[in-house]
Amino acid sequence: MLVQQILNSKPDKEVASVKPGATVRDAVALLSARRIGAVIVSSDGKRVAGILSERDVVRELGRQGPGCLDQPVEQIMTSTIVGCTKSDSADQVMERMTEGRFRHMPVMEAGLMIGLISIGDVVKARLMELGMEKDALEGMIKGF
Amino acid sequence: MLVQQILNSKPDKEVASVKPGATVRDAVALLSARRIGAVIVSSDGKRVAGILSERDVVRELGRQGPGCLDQPVEQIMTSTIVGCTKSDSADQVMERMTEGRFRHMPVMEAGLMIGLISIGDVVKARLMELGMEKDALEGMIKGF
Numbered sequence: 001m002l003v004q005q006i007l008n009s010k011p012d013k014e015v016a017s018v019k020p021g022a023t024v025r026d027a028v029a030l031l032s033a034r035r036i037g038a039v040i041v042s043s044d045g046k047r048v049a050g051i052l053s054e055r056d057v058v059r060e061l062g063r064q065g066p067g068c069l070d071q072p073v074e075q076i077m078t079s080t081i082v083g084c085t086k087s088d089s090a091d092q093v094m095e096r097m098t099e100g101r102f103r104h105m106p107v108m109e110a111g112l113m114i115g116l117i118s119i120g121d122v123v124k125a126r127l128m129e130l131g132m133e134k135d136a137l138e139g140m141i142k143g144f
Numbered sequence: 145m146l147v148q149q150i151l152n153s154k155p156d157k158e159v160a161s162v163k164p165g166a167t168v169r170d171a172v173a174l175l176s177a178r179r180i181g182a183v184i185v186s187s188d189g190k191r192v193a194g195i196l197s198e199r200d201v202v203r204e205l206g207r208q209g210p211g212c213l214d215q216p217v218e219q220i221m222t223s224t225i226v227g228c229t230k231s232d233s234a235d236q237v238m239e240r241m242t243e244g245r246f247r248h249m250p251v252m253e254a255g256l257m258i259g260l261i262s263i264g265d266v267v268k269a270r271l272m273e274l275g276m277e278k279d280a281l282e283g284m285i286k287g288f
Contacts, residue, residue, distance in 0.1 A: 032206020054198040055181065062176020066210030098268045119263060124242045
């Protein structure tokens with residue numbers, strides 16, 4: 001299973017993003033309204049400056065208190081981004097996410113973001129694949 | 145791979161919990177300090193009243209603003225809990241987490257919590273298992 005297939009299987013392909021100067025409050029409103037775990041920080045929706053996740057928000061809330069909500073996202077976002085390409089495998093992506101302890105990864109092509117996948121997307125796609133393999137095997141057994 | 149093995153493979157077995165009357169602010173401090181995604185809400189650390197996750201906090205921050213930090217956790221926690229047992233398989237747990245779109249599951253025995261596993265723990269354990277299977281296969285091939 002490749003990242004391309006995981007992207008195809010996502011019902012909502014639009015990547016939620018905010019500009020670097022948006023406040024953490026704005027980003028929280030978007031995370032909350034769309035029930036998502038992270039937003040991409042980007043001035044044009046294609047070049048990735050960082051990612052702001054639920055974890056980043058909660059960590060800063062713990063450190064600084066609610067004052068962090070008025071800061072620009074670029075001050076608390078994760079800016080060292082590990083990305084992947086369409087042709088990476090689900091297993092490679094799971095391994096990188098597990099090692100790095102993060103849950104979202106932009107899919108990059110020639111330096112521009114073409115999608116975003118989460119650990120949930122990867123696991124869901126893997127389970128679907130396992131289900132299909134099982135059905136295929138059962139079909140073969142019944143065919144004999 | 146069973147839930148029991150996933151629990152055994154966790155370096156930190158202690159489950160972080162807060163009492164139902166603790167404030168969201170207290171829970172955020174714990175999530176932030178321990179770099180974890182959820183705390184169990186329980187008056188005795190064994191009987192589960194609910195779970196409070198990073199997602200719950202961010203959702204309420206988006207809805208109510210920072211005022212939610214002064215509320216007791218029991219007001220915003222998720223109280224409909226899907227648990228598992230030691231003898232459930234990793235695949236069953238992944239499927240339930242994916243369907244329900246949650247990332248943490250208490251491991252229950254006779255109505256009491258004996259551990260907590262996250263989607264990250266499950267994926268990590270599965271990857272370790274796949275690695276061991278590969279090593280075993282390679283060992284067999286080299287043995288011929």
